[in-house]
Amino acid sequence: MSGSLEGLKVLDLSRFIAGPMCAMQLADMGADVVKVERKGKGEDTRQNKPQLNDQSLYFMSFNRNKRSLELDFRSEEGQAQLRELISKADVLIENFRPGTMEKMGCSWETLHQLNPRLIMVRISGFGQDGPLAQRPCFDAIAQAMSGIMSITGQQDGPPTMAGTFMVDYASALYATIGTLGALNVRHATGRGQLVEASLLESAISMLISAIPEQAQLGRTMDRVGNLDRYSAPVNCYQAADGRWVYLSAGTDALFQRLIGAMARQDLLEDARFNNYHARLSNNAAIDAVVAEWVAQRDADEVVNLMDKAGVPCSAVANIADVLENPQLKARNQLVDIEHPTAGTYTTHGITVRLSDTPGAIRRAPPVLGAHTEEVLAEWCGSKAHPRSQ
Numbered sequence: 001m002s003g004s005l006e007g008l009k010v011l012d013l014s015r016f017i018a019g020p021m022c023a024m025q026l027a028d029m030g031a032d033v034v035k036v037e038r039k040g041k042g043e044d045t046r047q048n049k050p051q052l053n054d055q056s057l058y059f060m061s062f063n064r065n066k067r068s069l070e071l072d073f074r075s076e077e078g079q080a081q082l083r084e085l086i087s088k089a090d091v092l093i094e095n096f097r098p099g100t101m102e103k104m105g106c107s108w109e110t111l112h113q114l115n116p117r118l119i120m121v122r123i124s125g126f127g128q129d130g131p132l133a134q135r136p137c138f139d140a141i142a143q144a145m146s147g148i149m150s151i152t153g154q155q156d157g158p159p160t161m162a163g164t165f166m167v168d169y170a171s172a173l174y175a176t177i178g179t180l181g182a183l184n185v186r187h188a189t190g191r192g193q194l195v196e197a198s199l200l201e202s203a204i205s206m207l208i209s210a211i212p213e214q215a216q217l218g219r220t221m222d223r224v225g226n227l228d229r230y231s232a233p234v235n236c237y238q239a240a241d242g243r244w245v246y247l248s249a250g251t252d253a254l255f256q257r258l259i260g261a262m263a264r265q266d267l268l269e270d271a272r273f274n275n276y277h278a279r280l281s282n283n284a285a286i287d288a289v290v291a292e293w294v295a296q297r298d299a300d301e302v303v304n305l306m307d308k309a310g311v312p313c314s315a316v317a318n319i320a321d322v323l324e325n326p327q328l329k330a331r332n333q334l335v336d337i338e339h340p341t342a343g344t345y346t347t348h349g350i351t352v353r354l355s356d357t358p359g360a361i362r363r364a365p366p367v368l369g370a371h372t373e374e375v376l377a378e379w380c381g382s383k384a385h386p387r388s389q
Helices: 018-028 076-088 108-114 139-146 166-189 199-204 210-217 252-262 265-269 276-281 283-295 299-309 326-330 372-380
Strands: 009-012 032-038 066-071 091-094 119-124 194-198 234-238 244-248 313-315 334-339 343-348
Touching: 009 018, 009 076, 018 032, 018 066, 018 091, 018 119, 018 166, 032 076, 066 076, 066 372, 076 108, 076 372, 091 166, 108 119, 119 166, 139 166, 139 199, 166 194, 166 199, 194 199, 234 283, 244 283, 244 299, 252 265, 252 283, 252 299, 276 283, 299 313
Parallel strands: 009 032, 009 091, 032 066, 091 119, 119 194
Antiparallel strands: 234 244, 244 313, 334 343
């Protein structure tokens, strides 16, 4: 096998990030993923900027290793053709607003009867039921509603969203995990099942201890900037050359290594700093000591000293720095893909490694509808319906 999911047939009806990324994870592991898109227009994110030769880099980031099939979802013929494709599929991924699949005659009950082996993956903002099920949702909405935004940012600043779509990514990974779990059950029973993931539920899973702190201790978690809530000294410090380094020395063992590198053994004689709990209670004081020390040295010097001492530390990289990261290059995490229209572009590599059945990038993100006739011939033994050509 060239991939751990080779032979698996996946229909990807999803849009934006969470669904397409889930499908891409399966595709990277060898599944045959067919992206079903609206006839003539395709997924909305094909229009997103930035673009490379009129191809959206946003779209291309979540849709490699897939084939594209155009379909008129609104016509009865298109919906019938969709059900025929579903009857041949192992996995169906969708992230429409709850109720949309039902309007197309593709409820879980209908599809399960049509194809008992089908695993249907439904990704939504709030789940398929409940009082908010019909409310629209994007990543930032889930960050706001879950409390993530309230605990992110500087202490004296406003609630802040993460710099990337972290809830969408988490939802995609939960959906992928659920899919793999359902496949394992199907090996034993022969029956598929419904898999659900939602943005809000994925978001609250990342709240660390905030939920029990509030429920049991009556303590509301708030923003701490770049500090660590649970140990000190940990922060982002500005060096003498204006660059920033992030340094983490919160355990007793790491703190001893840090003060050795700083030549400040006297700090262990200070009752405020000589153990984990004392440092956490006096976080501002020890943080100021480290900040002053870092401010007297260039960032590279700080990083080198910490590396020698065995203290986790890194200069804060910008994206240009990331493209030159030797570790990422050595691990093939920065790869070039040749796209038929956009040309060559650089993107992230295969993230999960399997020793015997490694994933691979076999296809560039597809041009809209490029594989319609090919997929219909392979999956259904037929040519494209006149309305989908």
